[in-house]
Amino acid sequence: MPPFLIEPVRTFNHFVLVYFVLLNLSYAFLAILALAYIRSYRQRQGYSDLRATLQSGNTPAVSILVPAYNEENGIVECVKGLSLLHYPEFQIVVVNDGSTDGTLERLNWAFGLKRTLRRYPGGIPTKSVRCLYESTLVPNLVIVDKENGGKADALNAATNVALHPLVCSIDADSILEEGGLLRVVIPFVEHPNRTVAVGGIVGIANGNLIEKGKVVSICWPRPLLLRLQIVEYLRAFLAGRLGWSYLGGVVIISGVFCLVKKTALQECGGFNKETVGEDAELIVRLHRHLRERGEPYQILFIPDPICWTEAPESLALLARQRNRWQRGLCEILWTHRRMLFNPHYGIIGVLTLPFYLIFEGVGACVEFFGYAVFGLSVAFQVASPAFITAFLAVSVLAGTLISVSAILLEELMLRKYTRVADLPRMIWVCLVENFGYRQLHAYWRLRGVIDFLRGKHEWGQVAHQGFKPQK
Amino acid sequence: MFEFIQDLVLQSTVVLAGLLFLLAVVLFVEKTVRNTFGVYRQRRYHLYEQSLLSQFAHEPLSFRPWRFRPKKWGDLRIIEFLLLDYARQFRGSLRNQFTGLFEILGYVDSEVARLRAWRWWVRAQAAKRLGEMGSRRAIPALRVALTDSNEEVWFMAALALAQIDRKTAAKAIYESLSCRLSHPNSSYVLEVVVGLGGEAWTPLLESLARQSETMRAAIVRALAELKSTQAVPFLLCRLKEERSPTVRVEVIVALGRIGDPTAIEPLRCLLTTASAEIRQAAVQALGRLQATEAKEGIRAALEDPDYWVGFRAGEALAGMGEVGRESLQRACASARIRASTMARYFLERT
Numbered sequence: 027m028p029p030f031l032i033e034p035v036r037t038f039n040h041f042v043l044v045y046f047v048l049l050n051l052s053y054a055f056l057a058i059l060a061l062a063y064i065r066s067y068r069q070r071q072g073y074s075d076l077r078a079t080l081q082s083g084n085t086p087a088v089s090i091l092v093p094a095y096n097e098e099n100g101i102v103e104c105v106k107g108l109s110l111l112h113y114p115e116f117q118i119v120v121v122n123d124g125s126t127d128g129t130l131e132r133l134n135w136a137f138g139l140k141r142t143l144r145r146y147p148g149g150i151p152t153k154s155v156r157c158l159y160e161s162t163l164v165p166n167l168v169i170v171d172k173e174n175g176g177k178a179d180a181l182n183a184a185t186n187v188a189l190h191p192l193v194c195s196i197d198a199d200s201i202l203e204e205g206g207l208l209r210v211v212i213p214f215v216e217h218p219n220r221t222v223a224v225g226g227i228v229g230i231a232n233g234n235l236i237e238k239g240k241v242v243s244i245c246w247p248r249p250l251l252l253r254l255q256i257v258e259y260l261r262a263f264l265a266g267r268l269g270w271s272y273l274g275g276v277v278i279i280s281g282v283f284c285l286v287k288k289t290a291l292q293e294c295g296g297f298n299k300e301t302v303g304e305d306a307e308l309i310v311r312l313h314r315h316l317r318e319r320g321e322p323y324q325i326l327f328i329p330d331p332i333c334w335t336e337a338p339e340s341l342a343l344l345a346r347q348r349n350r351w352q353r354g355l356c357e358i359l360w361t362h363r364r365m366l367f368n369p370h371y372g373i374i375g376v377l378t379l380p381f382y383l384i385f386e387g388v389g390a391c392v393e394f395f396g397y398a399v400f401g402l403s404v405a406f407q408v409a410s411p412a413f414i415t416a417f418l419a420v421s422v423l424a425g426t427l428i429s430v431s432a433i434l435l436e437e438l439m440l441r442k443y444t445r446v447a448d449l450p451r452m453i454w455v456c457l458v459e460n461f462g463y464r465q466l467h468a469y470w471r472l473r474g475v476i477d478f479l480r481g482k483h484e485w486g487q488v489a490h491q492g493f494k495p496q497k
Numbered sequence: 498m499f500e501f502i503q504d505l506v507l508q509s510t511v512v513l514a515g516l517l518f519l520l521a522v523v524l525f526v527e528k529t530v531r532n533t534f535g536v537y538r539q540r541r542y543h544l545y546e547q548s549l550l551s552q553f554a555h556e557p558l559s560f561r562p563w564r565f566r567p568k569k570w571g572d573l574r575i576i577e578f579l580l581l582d583y584a585r586q587f588r589g590s591l592r593n594q595f596t597g598l599f600e601i602l603g604y605v606d607s608e609v610a611r612l613r614a615w616r617w618w619v620r621a622q623a624a625k626r627l628g629e630m631g632s633r634r635a636i637p638a639l640r641v642a643l644t645d646s647n648e649e650v651w652f653m654a655a656l657a658l659a660q661i662d663r664k665t666a667a668k669a670i671y672e673s674l675s676c677r678l679s680h681p682n683s684s685y686v687l688e689v690v691v692g693l694g695g696e697a698w699t700p701l702l703e704s705l706a707r708q709s710e711t712m713r714a715a716i717v718r719a720l721a722e723l724k725s726t727q728a729v730p731f732l733l734c735r736l737k738e739e740r741s742p743t744v745r746v747e748v749i750v751a752l753g754r755i756g757d758p759t760a761i762e763p764l765r766c767l768l769t770t771a772s773a774e775i776r777q778a779a780v781q782a783l784g785r786l787q788a789t790e791a792k793e794g795i796r797a798a799l800e801d802p803d804y805w806v807g808f809r810a811g812e813a814l815a816g817m818g819e820v821g822r823e824s825l826q827r828a829c830a831s832a833r834i835r836a837s838t839m840a841r842y843f844l845e846r847t
Contacts, residue, residue: 043502069618070649084718143842145835147804189808219711219743416506423513430520437527446528453521 035399035408042396043417049385050424056269057431063272064264064439067329086214087115088207088285089188093180094198095123100336102136107201107239109164112208117166119184120198124153124174138162139169146170149186150296152179158187177281178297178304185288185296194285195305199336201231201241202283206331210285213326222312223286223325225279227263229442230256231334241334246448251344253455254463255337257429264329264435265428271327275378277313277358279325281305283333290316301361302483303354310362313374329439345470352390352474353482359383360478390471397465422460429456577604581629592631599630609638612654617647624650628657636662702731713739714747721751729757736763746778753782765791773803780806784813789820796824799836807835811843822847 090108094101101120108118122130133139139159146155153175161167170183185193192214196202206226213221233247247253270276284305291297294311297304309325316323338344359366359382366383368375400418403409433452436442443452577599584595599605608630611623624642627635635657642654658666702720717735720728729752736748749767752760765788767779780798783791798810814821814828825847828840 040502043506084722143838143845145804145838145842147808149804219714410503413503413506416503416510419510420506420513423510423517427513427517427520430517430524434520434524437524437531441531444532446525446532449525449528453524 032408035403038399039403039409042392042399045392046421049389050428052381052385053265053428057265057428057435058269059272060265060268060435061438063268064329064435068439084215085114085211086192086218087117087190088113088192088194088211089117089119089184089190089288090194090196090207091181091184091188092118092120092196092198093123093177093184094120094125094129095174095177095180096125096127096129097198098125098128098132100199101129102132103236103239104196104198104201105133105137105164105167105239108196109167110204110239111202111206112204115190116207117168117189118164119168119170119187121170121172121180121184123172123176123180130169130171133169137164137167147186149292150182152183152186155183176299178299178301181304182296182299185291188288191288192285193288193291194283195281196333197282197335200228200282201236201239201334203332203334204240206283206333209331210283210328213324213328214285214287217324220322220324221287221326222290222316222323223279223284223309225267225276225285225327226283226331226333227329227440228259228280228282229332229334230259230337232337232339234334244442246443246445246451249339250455250458251339251341252337253451254459255344257432257452257455257459260436261429261432264439265432267327268329268435270378273373273377274324275373276325276327277310277374277378277382278306279309279327282335283331300483301354301357302350303358306354307358307361310358310365310374310379314362314365314371317371317374332440332442348467348470349474349477352471353478355382355387356475356478359387387475390468390475393468394472397468422457425460425464426456429459577626581626585629596631600632600634605630605632605634609635612638612642617650620645620647620650621653624653624657628653628660631661633661636666640666702728710741710744713741713744717744717747717751721754724755726755726757729755729759733760733763742772742774746774749775749778749782753785756786758786758788761786761788761791764788765794768794768798773801773806776801776803776806777809780809780813784809784816787817789817792817792820792824796828796836799828799839800833807839811839815843815847
């Protein structure tokens with residue numbers, strides 16, 4: 027290695043070391059906060075009663091929004107599951123977003139659709155709506171057939187049609203647990219004026235036994251890729267978002283399962299069609315809007331309602347999804363750059379968004395280049411192999427420890443994977459993900475950042491196979 | 498410096514490996530224990546408790562309380578929980594027998610003792626269970642709990658007192674309630690007030706004008722839940738004086754839910770106000786009241802520039818039976834496109 031490069035390489039190595047320590051400390055801190063949140067949540071569960079919420083005349087009615095684009099494989103199961111929810115009053119709005127497959131035909135076959143004379147209400151601007159249908163079998167089901175305009179556009183069309191004061195967005199490849207809606211609505215019952223949005227945990231449905239739109243048995247799937255994603259989801263939702271919720275700084279609520287106040291959504295202009303991360307962008311926009319108006323509000327994340335969703339089963343699809351997520355994050359950080367490090371926006375401006383910028387946005391680049399520079403350091407003997415090996419060992423162990431702590435949180439809160447035999451497998455996956463998957467993930471995220479800088483703005487093909495139990 | 502960092506990294510490896518091992522062991526033990534005992538509890542429930550509870554429900558006279566003696570199975574709390582869960586479905590004399598059973602088995606005393614626990618969630622749970630048990634023996638302890646510094650404990654105690662003895666406890670509850678009316682969790686207040694029933698409405702009305710916007714909205718919701726027609730004049734008065742649109746909407750919704758016909762005329766007047774939110778709430782309330790007198794106003798609202806006012810007007814007319822149907826048919830035949838489309842839609846649905 028040329029002598030003039032030795033010092034910069036050393037400096038970069040030290041930077042990576044400090045960065046790594048800070049990253050793991052912040053994740054560990056979030057996991058501890060999540061533990062505290064789960065503890066207080068469980069304490070309240072000892073005396074709070076879902077039945078009272080179910081019977082109360084003050085439980086707000088909810089419109090469930092289901093955007094569907096080429097979802098013929100899973101849409102019927104999804105709507106059946108939703109129609110069986112335990113909730114006093116709700117409406118299901120499915121938007122056929124210009125599907126080119128048989129989504130509308132499948133819906134018609136399963137629910138007996140009938141064209142209604144009802145006019146499409148205006149409100150948030152959307153692509154043109156062809157027709158509104160109502161089901162002859164499920165009284166609270168409305169289908170909006172419209173031209174393709176993307177997920178955000180479909181959600182906006184559904185919001186326009188929604189009858190009730192709360193809207194819950196759910197993906198068409200997802201299944202919500204029976205009592206899920208009832209649990210997620212509790213903050214709206216307790217603080218009707220302050221609560222603006224509430225999110226719930228998303229689990230991976232692949233491999234689970236699903237009958238009549240209900241998850242009847244939860245199985246630890248066989249493909250390693252799915253197992254890796256399960257651990258990743260647990261880490262992201264239980265250790266990450268719960269920790270942020272405890273601090274009052276949630277900025278990412280997955281659009282797979284999110285309950286929002288309709289008036290707040292309309293005031294903000296609905297879901298943003300210009301971003302691929304419309305769910306998280308909406309939450310950041312809500313924070314911005316309400317902080318600028320100086321209104322007291324709360325946006326929360328609840329640990330126990332679960333929405334099961336279909337995860338990609340091939341590397342190509344997963345790469346596309348992660349690329350999209352990374353682009354979405356970059357778009358949010360760029361659109362709302364005014365909020366970054368700005369104390370006017372409270373914890374969101376000072377802590378949450380800087381965290382996402384430093385550790386999630388830039389993190390992919392640091393991690394990817396860190397591996398490359400470490401390789402060069404060993405090859406050109408800038409750093410001793412013993413040091414690099416020890417550092418990598420610490421990195422693997424710290425990563426594993428944080429993932430295992432997420433499993434502990436799952437055991438304390440959800441207990442979905444009940445078999446003792448699943449535990450060593452889960453811990454094994456926590457260890458294995460550090461060898462290959464994590465590096466691949468860093469590469470996908472880096473590609474996402476590059477695509478964002480190149481101005482790429484498309485969803486890419488998303489193929490859903492529907493819910494099939496494993497053999 | 499570099500050597501120091503190297504040493505630190507090496508030591509961290511050992512510490513992290515140790516922590517990881519410890520965490521894995523904790524997880525494994527926790528899962529094994531929970532699974533083992535979980536299955537055990539489930540079996541025991543199906544084998545013993547459920548059959549005994551069924552026997553009690555069907556033949557209360559032949560029931561022998563000592564068969565529930567805690568010593569027999571050890572875990573007092575599980576049986577208590579199961580009994581409470583089972584007792585929820587009964588009312589009247591059978592429910593009173595359950596109350597007697599809770600006293601005989603010592604559950605009431607045990608929960609009264611738990612009201613003095615240092616952990617607030619234990620106190621809150623105890624208060625809630627005492628309310629469900631319905632034993633008057635718990636009233637003094639619950640009155641003391643009304644002064645608890647923790648909001649959740651206070652709320653559970655107030656709710657429990659309202660369940661056990663709403664008449665004599667109403668004053669004490671209301672006194673403690675009025676100290677807390679500034680609390681942001683208005684749903685708590687609402688639930689307690691609804692628990693108190695008719696005893697609560699007079700003091701509620703007295704405080705209606707004084708509170709914050711959030712609390713006024715909560716009080717109005719409570720009045721709606723109580724469905725007392727005596728509250729209607731006060732609500733109508735509030736409708737005139739109220740500045741906050743949120744509270745005005747709540748008042749209109751409450752008038753609709755209470756169902757007193759004296760509210761029809763003032764509500765009909767609101768159909769021409771500037772705020773679409775108010776017009777929508779008024780049309781909905783008139784629909785709930787089955788206000789056939791206001792059918793002309795509601796029919797005119799079908800043509801409202803705001804889509805949802807028109808939609809709610811259609812809903813209201815569709816719910817009025819033959820009179821509403823007639824109005825919808827007339828709107829259908831009119832030249833006004835919006836009203837005619839909406840009316841046709843609701844006619845088809847009815």
